Amino acid sequence: MDTKIISVVGEKGGIGKTTLNIILASNLFYAKQQKIVLLDADNPQYSIYKKRNREMEMLDAEERAGLELYPIEPVTVQNLQDAILKYYGQVDYIILDLPGSLNVEMVKGLMYVEHVFVPFDHDELEIDSTSHFYFTLKNNFLDNEERVLKSIHLFFNKYKLVKRNKFAVLRQQFKEAGIPMMTSVVKDKTIYKERYRNTLYPIPEHKERGEKDIKHFFEEVSQLTK
Numbered sequence: 001m002d003t004k005i006i007s008v009v010g011e012k013g014g015i016g017k018t019t020l021n022i023i024l025a026s027n028l029f030y031a032k033q034q035k036i037v038l039l040d041a042d043n044p045q046y047s048i049y050k051k052r053n054r055e056m057e058m059l060d061a062e063e064r065a066g067l068e069l070y071p072i073e074p075v076t077v078q079n080l081q082d083a084i085l086k087y088y089g090q091v092d093y094i095i096l097d098l099p100g101s102l103n104v105e106m107v108k109g110l111m112y113v114e115h116v117f118v119p120f121d122h123d124e125l126e127i128d129s130t131s132h133f134y135f136t137l138k139n140n141f142l143d144n145e146e147r148v149l150k151s152i153h154l155f156f157n158k159y160k161l162v163k164r165n166k167f168a169v170l171r172q173q174f175k176e177a178g179i180p181m182m183t184s185v186v187k188d189k190t191i192y193k194e195r196y197r198n199t200l201y202p203i204p205e206h207k208e209r210g211e212k213d214i215k216h217f218f219e220e221v222s223q224l225t226k
């Protein structure tokens, strides 16, 4: 099996990395029937791993027995490579959730990732921090033959329709700086942090039909990792 290793990753805290790694994982597994594993490298928080355990505790024994789940594994810098080797060739996607700073976990984790998706929102200061992050990745991982990174994609998370002009200006600035951006966006929606950020089911397709809805983001991720 041709395994792709992907991650929604970024240098800023609270920008939606974990939220989108979970939503993406659940979409690929439950809606697209892809075999996946989600590796939680956000040591020592392990918020995804703990969340799955909490979600399971909410179910009764019968509900639990009927569930088909994708695996979620907490990993450390020391056992990350073993975890990747365990699943490599066995799944379609290995999805890695990393911490929000360029620390040893992130650098070690990025050595294995093939496609990264970098979220950011409309704050004008973000153009500096996000472009700095992009060029750090490009110089150290993309333009380095010893690394496996194949592509870096930036996208707007917490996109607000009312601020679409601000987002358009930012998009133009990134274009001028030579930084590749995804055409799809992820909107700012409460359901993404409440009911649909879960590891047990996907976002129902009929809920997301609009031009700027998250299904376009899923499709673009699938295209870009083909």
Ligand SMILES: Nc1ncnc2c1ncn2[C@@H]1O[C@H](COP(=O)(O)OP(=O)(O)OP(=O)(O)O)[C@@H](O)[C@H]1O
Pocket: 012, 013, 014, 015, 016, 017, 018, 019, 020, 042, 098, 099, 100, 157, 158, 159, 186, 187, 188, 189, 190, 192, 193, 194
């Ligand atoms: N598209 C979205 N719409 C609404 N809320 C969102 C969206 N994406 C993320 N959030 C919210 O933003 C906050 C931060 O998200 P999250 O924990 O996923 O970020 P993170 O980048 O993983 O943070 P950290 O750096 O701490 O790991 C959470 O409250 C989450 O629910």
Ligand SMILES: [Mg+2]
Pocket: 017, 018, 019, 042, 098, 099, 100
């Ligand atoms: Mg996180």
